Amino acid sequence: MHIRRPVVTRRAAGHADWLVRAVSEQPPPVDPHSGSRRPSLPVRVKGASGVSRRQLLGTAGATGMLLGAAAGVAGHAAAAPGNVTPLTTLGSDRSPFHGTYQSGITSELQSRGHLLAFDLAAGAGRREAAALMRRWSATAARLMAGEPADGGDIDVARDAGPSSLTVTFGFGHSFFDRTGLQHQRPRALDPLPDFSSDRLDKARGNGDLWVQIGANDALVAFNAMRVIQRNAGPAARVRWQMNGFNRSPGATAHPMTARNLMGQIDGTRNPRGDDDFEKSVFVPADGEPDWMANGSYVVIRRIRMLLDDWEKLSRRDQEKVIGRRKSDGAPLTGGAETTAIELEKTDAEGNLVVPINAHARVSRPDYNQGATILRRMFSYHDGHDKDGTPDAGMLFVCWQADPLRGFVPVQRHLDRGDALSQYIRHEASGLYAVPGGAADGEYVGQRLLEA
Numbered sequence: 001m002h003i004r005r006p007v008v009t010r011r012a013a014g015h016a017d018w019l020v021r022a023v024s025e026q027p028p029p030v031d032p033h034s035g036s037r038r039p040s041l042p043v044r045v046k047g048a049s050g051v052s053r054r055q056l057l058g059t060a061g062a063t064g065m066l067l068g069a070a071a072g073v074a075g076h077a078a079a080a081p082g083n084v085t086p087l088t089t090l091g092s093d094r095s096p097f098h099g100t101y102q103s104g105i106t107s108e109l110q111s112r113g114h115l116l117a118f119d120l121a122a123g124a125g126r127r128e129a130a131a132l133m134r135r136w137s138a139t140a141a142r143l144m145a146g147e148p149a150d151g152g153d154i155d156v157a158r159d160a161g162p163s164s165l166t167v168t169f170g171f172g173h174s175f176f177d178r179t180g181l182q183h184q185r186p187r188a189l190d191p192l193p194d195f196s197s198d199r200l201d202k203a204r205g206n207g208d209l210w211v212q213i214g215a216n217d218a219l220v221a222f223n224a225m226r227v228i229q230r231n232a233g234p235a236a237r238v239r240w241q242m243n244g245f246n247r248s249p250g251a252t253a254h255p256m257t258a259r260n261l262m263g264q265i266d267g268t269r270n271p272r273g274d275d276d277f278e279k280s281v282f283v284p285a286d287g288e289p290d291w292m293a294n295g296s297y298v299v300i301r302r303i304r305m306l307l308d309d310w311e312k313l314s315r316r317d318q319e320k321v322i323g324r325r326k327s328d329g330a331p332l333t334g335g336a337e338t339t340a341i342e343l344e345k346t347d348a349e350g351n352l353v354v355p356i357n358a359h360a361r362v363s364r365p366d367y368n369q370g371a372t373i374l375r376r377m378f379s380y381h382d383g384h385d386k387d388g389t390p391d392a393g394m395l396f397v398c399w400q401a402d403p404l405r406g407f408v409p410v411q412r413h414l415d416r417g418d419a420l421s422q423y424i425r426h427e428a429s430g431l432y433a434v435p436g437g438a439a440d441g442e443y444v445g446q447r448l449l450e451a
């Protein structure tokens with residue numbers, strides 16, 4: 001029996017538009033390798049162009065929860081064996097691979113992330129790089145649609161829907177030397193300046209190619225990571241990998257901005273909406289170089305949190321370091337999370353309520369020549385050092401149309417006068433050019449590699 005489900009569009013917390021596509025219940029596709037069938041999950045496609053009109057960044061958990069009752073439950077119940085009501089609907093959420101922009105930039109935070117850099121193998125050049133990007137794009141498109149990988153599925157994502165999987169590709173500075181495309185290398189990819197507080201491990205930085213994988217299911221994310229790595233074949237080798245996480249969708253009673261491992265609400269003042277993104281996050285459609293139209297530049301920093309020191313501070317002192325309350329992210333000058341900070345407000349002794357070196361003050365666009373970045377972080381925890389110090393912190397991923405007008409001025413200022421800097425350590429760094437999204441039939445980076 002084929003059941004037609006209605007189109008459901010819902011606005012989450014006034015920020016995210018979600019298009020829930022009408023799904024006709026077809027028999028599940030046959031897995032070409034095993035001959036078995038994948039379960040037919042109803043698929044909910046997010047913002048078809050790659051950027052929904054408004055995104056709810058930092059709120060892992062918002063949509064599955066809001067839409068569960070409306071759309072997915074009926075779909076899953078009908079699809080599940082024996083009409084069992086599923087626990088959640090997050091498996092059916094899907095991000096588009098094709099579109100103006102690559103997914104994974106303005107997409108909601110996912111609960112699981114893998115960041116990887118690859119180096120092209122000795123002897124591999126432009127031709128091999130083009131073939132690799134063609135393979136990777138085809139694989140990403142299939143996996144993001146919830147389909148098994150072509151030519152050697154490893155079954156790890158079996159039973160799950162796409163779970164908001166995104167696979168995002170970028171090129172590092174060295175990629176252009178390796179492929180003979182130096183003349184196409186954007187100035188924006190010039191190496192970042194050194195910062196006095198940098199303690200960078202070069203082996204865990206940069207690289208020819210960068211891949212960001214995010215999903216709301218750990219196995220779906222692992223599956224994509226493993227398939228992408230196998231797909232590289234002899235053309236490229238993993239240079240470094242970092243694994244991160246965020247809160248699981250639905251863990252909080254209502255949609256909330258994410259918390260980091262210092263316990264702070266983090267992401268409040270991210271740019272939101274088309275206008276903000278187009279001004280500060282994406283290279284304009286007529287921008288330079290041509291092949292970067294609708295692309296973006298990503299800076300990644302592995303930032304260790306010195307949690308043993310941080311956790312010794314009283315809550316009050318922790319709040320002064322940031323300038324915001326831990327409980328709800330509101331400024332110390334009062335109000336709610338989104339209330340504007342009263343930057344000049346003083347207490348009875350005449351001291352600024354939000355200290356002069358508070359992180360939320362020093363990082364503001366109006367203190368940094370208007371520099372605006374889109375922060376889309378994952379937390380990480382890679383165990384403990386021998387002395388018991390946690391190796392945990394933030395995989396800081398920030399997006400901008402030009403790093404010299406985004407990350408660089410903000411980090412320069414933080415480097416000089418941020419109260420947070422004595423509780424963190426930047427341990428790895430990378431900068432990559434992330435091209436615009438691929439049109440149907442195209443692969444990511446085709447405009448560069450076939451120009």
Ligand SMILES: C=CC1=C(C)c2cc3[nH]c(cc4nc(cc5[nH]c(cc1n2)c(C)c5CCC(=O)O)C(CCC(=O)O)=C4C)c(C)c3C=C
Nearest residue numbers: 264265266267268269303322360363364365394410411424
């Ligand atoms: C170079 C850019 C930045 C780095 C590196 C960075 C590290 C970092 N930040 C936090 C926690 C918070 N950051 C907050 C705001 C904030 N941070 C940056 C930039 C960097 N942060 C910006 C541009 C902003 C927004 C400024 C504004 O427009 O007002 C906040 C407050 C809440 C929020 O707005 O998101 C917190 C909390 C940590 C823990 C950290 C390194 C580990």
Ligand SMILES: [Fe+2]
Nearest residue numbers: 359360363375
């Ligand atoms: Fe910050």
